[in-house]
Amino acid sequence: MSSTDDIYGQRTLDFVERLQRLTEYTEICRVISAELEWYGLNCVTVMSLPGPGRPDDDGFLMNTRPMDYIANYKEKHHLAIDPVVTELKRTAVPYSWQDVREKRPLNRPEKRIIDEGRDFGMRDGLIVPIVSLTGEQAVFSPCGENPDLSQRARSALELVGIYSHQVLKRALLKERRDQAVHTPLTAREREVLQWVAIGKSDDEIGDLLNISALTVKSHVEASKRKLDAFRRTYAVVQAIRFGEISL
Amino acid sequence: MIIVNGSQRRQHAALFEQLYRLRHDVFIKGRGWSLPSSGGKEIDQYDTDEAIYFIDVGDNGLIEASVRATPSATASLLADYFPHLIENGEPARSPTIYECTRYIVRPAVKSRNANREAKAKLLAGMLEWALSQRLSFIQTVIDAATLSSFVEMTPKTIPLGLAHPYGGGRKVPGGGECLAIRWPVRPDVIADIREYGGWQQSSFPQAFSSSEHRAIA
Numbered sequence: 001m002s003s004t005d006d007i008y009g010q011r012t013l014d015f016v017e018r019l020q021r022l023t024e025y026t027e028i029c030r031v032i033s034a035e036l037e038w039y040g041l042n043c044v045t046v047m048s049l050p051g052p053g054r055p056d057d058d059g060f061l062m063n064t065r066p067m068d069y070i071a072n073y074k075e076k077h078h079l080a081i082d083p084v085v086t087e088l089k090r091t092a093v094p095y096s097w098q099d100v101r102e103k104r105p106l107n108r109p110e111k112r113i114i115d116e117g118r119d120f121g122m123r124d125g126l127i128v129p130i131v132s133l134t135g136e137q138a139v140f141s142p143c144g145e146n147p148d149l150s151q152r153a154r155s156a157l158e159l160v161g162i163y164s165h166q167v168l169k170r171a172l173l174k175e176r177r178d179q180a181v182h183t184p185l186t187a188r189e190r191e192v193l194q195w196v197a198i199g200k201s202d203d204e205i206g207d208l209l210n211i212s213a214l215t216v217k218s219h220v221e222a223s224k225r226k227l228d229a230f231r232r233t234y235a236v237v238q239a240i241r242f243g244e245i246s247l
Numbered sequence: 248m249i250i251v252n253g254s255q256r257r258q259h260a261a262l263f264e265q266l267y268r269l270r271h272d273v274f275i276k277g278r279g280w281s282l283p284s285s286g287g288k289e290i291d292q293y294d295t296d297e298a299i300y301f302i303d304v305g306d307n308g309l310i311e312a313s314v315r316a317t318p319s320a321t322a323s324l325l326a327d328y329f330p331h332l333i334e335n336g337e338p339a340r341s342p343t344i345y346e347c348t349r350y351i352v353r354p355a356v357k358s359r360n361a362n363r364e365a366k367a368k369l370l371a372g373m374l375e376w377a378l379s380q381r382l383s384f385i386q387t388v389i390d391a392a393t394l395s396s397f398v399e400m401t402p403k404t405i406p407l408g409l410a411h412p413y414g415g416g417r418k419v420p421g422g423g424e425c426l427a428i429r430w431p432v433r434p435d436v437i438a439d440i441r442e443y444g445g446w447q448q449s450s451f452p453q454a455f456s457s458s459e460h461r462a463i464a
Contacts, residue, residue, distance in 0.1 A: 009334030009408050016406055092392065093417055130395045133363050155409040155424075162395045166402045 001210050007155040011038075012110055016163050025171045029062050032164045035076060040141035043122060046165055049137045050079075050086070061138070061168040069120045083110040088139065094128045096149050121145050126154060129162035140165050183226040185244050192219040194245045197236045248303040248312075248450050254296040258301055262310075264288075266302065266348050269310055279421030286462050290459070293322045293348060301373050303365065304356045312352045312369040316377075319344040319386065325427055332406030332427040343383040344429075345371065350387070360445075367400065367444020370430075372451060374440065377432040384429040391424040401439035405429045 015035050022028045026116035033204070035185070036044055043066075063070065079085055087100050100106075106114070117123070117213040125143025132138070140161030149157075185193065195205045210218070220232055227242070229235035239245045255308030256263050268286035274280045275289055282289055293315070303312040317323070318341045325332065326339035333339055340399065354361040377385055380418035384405075389397065398404050407427040430436055441447070 012409060013335050013406060020402060050409060132399050133366075133396050134357060135359055152409065155411075159394070159406055159426075160392070162398055163402070166395070166398045170402060 006152055008152040012030040012159050012171055015160060019163055019167050022167065023171060023174065025175055028171050032062065033064060033162060036142045040147040041125070041144040043144065044142040046140050046168055047138060059164065061172060066120055072116065078113050081109055085246050088127065088129055088137070092129050092131065093188065094126055094154055097124050097143070101225050124149060125156050128158050130162060130165050136167055155205050182228065182238070182242055185223055185226060185239070189219050189223045190244055192216055193223050193236060195222065196220060196232055197245055197247060248301060248368065250282070251300045251302065252296070253294065253298040262302065266385055268325055269275065269351060270349055273426050277373065281421070293317050293324065295322060299313055301348070301369060302387070303369060307355065309355065310332060311354050312365045314347050314350045314373060316345040316347045316385065322346070323431065325386060325388055327328060329425070329427065332408045332411060332425065337407065341383070345377060345382055345385055347385055349389045358430060358451045359447045364444045364446070365439050367446060368450045369446065371437050371440040374430060374432055375449060375451060378434070378437065382432045386427060386429045386433060388425050388427050390410060391426050394426065397428060399441045400432065402433060403436050404441065405431070
């Protein structure tokens, strides 16, 4: 059994504990980058892989690879043939770039992708596959010039990857929720929704405002669109949240 | 979902018969673990009177999910066989920590959603019980490949160390890597798990408010 009196275990548990206390996205990224530096991993990409209903440029949770490297990678559609990425179809446990190179002879386009990485100072890296119970597949992919990818380092980085992915995902989700913007309602839409909120029917609101029930309905429909709501009750909830109406 | 303690084994003979057979199917036949078994049943030294069984039985009478919790002070797989999984110096045994083992989720409907729901119901239920008992943590040894699903359920899942090989490691059938984790017994952790499973309410409606359930442990 491998020795546990080294520094990897305690170090990683400390990292996870620190990460669990953070909620702010840029701070989370900073802590993850700092941890990876210790292994000689100076770049990292954390992303959801393209799947049904998920276009590929939507999936970045964190990325510190150079932008010109990413632009070139995207432009040439490397994701579909990168041997390090296609290996994900065959294995669900963490592996290094070097493992892939040793496993099978690479063809010319595959070798070119590896050479291009080398030009950016990325010689080896680790891929930590993360499959969620909703079926979404993600990867945590740090790399560097000459990183420590010893067995214990890999076990540590697997934990670093799994926690980083989850914490980043939650922070981004929260940020998106907090920043959710909506198109402001018109005065008339606000007035109508205010009556909807206290339970008036379209006919009653029409009588109160001296407009037809059909016009009332069209105001409600417009509000629903602006508030990204399927039902009028949810439109009311959203309107209260955004401070458009109050109870 | 029901909670049965080990001393009630005789009153629930048929249920335990089914459970032990299911455990044999899942762990010995399915995962290839080398565990003691007799007559197609898997029973081990932790199936004592003190063990608590959380069992969810479907409409057809078949077990859909189950897990066993044992007091770590007297019955801990982690302390007995995997002490090297703890890398932060914490003791494996404590009177306020229970350990869960023999975790099975087999919903009648096979889908990702059904799996999520069943998993969350079982774990949230166990933590609700643990809260009623004023426990501090539930701990367990898991296959390292399942860690991300537990962290997905609640990011408050605490690792106790890195993954270590068992049964010959990841390249051997029946082998793999395992690690030890703990869940803090707190309402916010239960809320995380319920939200994950899409459950709005307790796994045990009306339970744990009465003193009757206190008597279980």
